[in-house]
Amino acid sequence: MPKKTETAAKPATKKSIVEEMLRGGGVSVAAIAEKxxxxxxxAYSLIxxxxxxxxxxxxxxxxxxxHYSAVAEKSTKAKAARAFGKGQAIDVDRGSPDALA
Known part of the structure; x- marks a missing residue:
């Protein structure tokens, strides 16, 4: 009989609290530091x-x-792909003689 594991809720971290505050609207550094x-x-480091x-x-x-607030999620993968020139993938049949030309 397999063991049954219960997942306990993780306590909120300072980073997650700051993220919630930022998503809730404009919040000052002083308010973050006080809370x-x-x-x-x-507080600046957590932001x-x-x-x-x-x-x-x-x-x-x-x-x-x-006052700082969260606006939207960044698309980090797309940005990284553009930065390193990894756009559209091109499939080349390596077995064909034209592939090396």
Whole structure:
């Protein structure tokens, strides 16, 4: 009889909390730092982590403070393909004499 494994819900990470806050609308670095009880540089770092994970972030100035929000998912695979010249794949029959010409 196979073992039955139960998947426990993972606790929310600081990065996931910041991502939720960004998706909820404009949020300031001070608000992130206050909610998570971290420093402002750590809050900026978490915003960068969310950005590096593929979420596009935009910033607007409101009330003398920058407010960041998530706008849309980035298409990282398509961007990487264009960057390295990997466009459309071409199939060549290597067995034909014309393939080497």
């Amino acid at each position: 998570l009880s971290i420093s402002k540089p750590a 960068g982590d969310v950005k590096r994970s593929g979420v596009a972030i935009s910033g607007t100035m409101r009330d003398g403070a920058m």
